[in-house]
Amino acid sequence: MKVHSGRSVIKFIILYTVVIILLAWALIPIFWMVQSSFKTQAGMFSLPPKLFFKPTFATYGYMFSARGGFFRFILNSAIAALSSTLVAVILGAAGGFALARGRFKRKKDISFWVISTRMAPIPAVILPLYIMFARIGLLGNIGSLLFAYTTFNLPFALWMMMVFFEDVPVALEEAALIDGCNKFQAFLRISLPTARSGLVATAVLCLMFAWNDFLFASVFSSSNTQTIPVAASLLITQQGIAWGQAMATGTVIITPMLIAGLAVRKYLVRGLSMGAVK
Numbered sequence: 202m203k204v205h206s207g208r209s210v211i212k213f214i215i216l217y218t219v220v221i222i223l224l225a226w227a228l229i230p231i232f233w234m235v236q237s238s239f240k241t242q243a244g245m246f247s248l249p250p251k252l253f254f255k256p257t258f259a260t261y262g263y264m265f266s267a268r269g270g271f272f273r274f275i276l277n278s279a280i281a282a283l284s285s286t287l288v289a290v291i292l293g294a295a296g297g298f299a300l301a302r303g304r305f306k307r308k309k310d311i312s313f314w315v316i317s318t319r320m321a322p323i324p325a326v327i328l329p330l331y332i333m334f335a336r337i338g339l340l341g342n343i344g345s346l347l348f349a350y351t352t353f354n355l356p357f358a359l360w361m362m363m364v365f366f367e368d369v370p371v372a373l374e375e376a377a378l379i380d381g382c383n384k385f386q387a388f389l390r391i392s393l394p395t396a397r398s399g400l401v402a403t404a405v406l407c408l409m410f411a412w413n414d415f416l417f418a419s420v421f422s423s424s425n426t427q428t429i430p431v432a433a434s435l436l437i438t439q440q441g442i443a444w445g446q447a448m449a450t451g452t453v454i455i456t457p458m459l460i461a462g463l464a465v466r467k468y469l470v471r472g473l474s475m476g477a478v479k
Contacts, residue, residue, distance in 0.1 A: 238260060264450075274428060282411035290403060293359040319356040341425075357403075361402070
């Protein structure tokens with residue numbers, strides 16, 4: 202018993218040591234970025250680095266002032282990300298339910314074809330989308346970003362929701378049909394609420410892609426529709442890097458996604474686990 206107990210303690214120590222190292226590897230750069238955003242330019246490069254200092258909000262004050270114009274970038278990112286996520290989740294839920302419950306030939310082939318469109322690298326689709334947007338007058342408009350993000354998010358949302366709906370017991374829908382519901386009502390009142398964890402997980406993942414995108418936004422946006430990642434790239438100039446604004450911009454980029462992840466973490470973990478177990 203003592204031998205087994207000693208081995209368990211060693212395994213426990215090793216496991217938690219590895220976890221702590223991995224957490225430090227991931228969190229220290231984020232902590233350093235957030236901390237540096239409240240320092241002066243001289244304070245960021247002081248040696249040795251100072252962990253305790255008097256914070257300043259001068260960088261954030263300039264960024265969100267009329268001269269900095271950073272609020273416009275946040276608004277553009279929010280509109281494009283939220284709109285494309287909403288469209289992708291609504292259409293993905295409907296299409297995923299159809300693929301999960303439909304009875305038609307070559308359903309598996311269709312499912313694979315849907316997700317295969319998401320496997321294409323972004324540079325491969327930028328040129329055809331650019332030509333299409335230029336011809337219909339969407340280039341430089343928020344609508345082009347909405348369309349581009351939905352193009353990539355929709356196959357992913359449809360595939361994810363199909364997997365989640367396959368885990369919903371068919372007996373629940375059959376019981377609703379017996380009680381007088383039609384197919385749409387059974388989907389809306391029974392299947393969709395049952396798969397809400399998967400719906401939340403899909404929405405968060407789609408939102409993260411759209412919020413963090415740089416390639417689509419850098420090509421399709423104009424000076425009035427640039428998003429936060431594009432704004433961050435503008436801080437690198439021939440005169441140097443505006444480190445204070447760069448750190449503050451990075452903090453602003455990760456904060457909404459961090460808050461969203463923490464707010465729905467219960468549904469996110471449950472949804473991903475639900476779709477992974479077969």
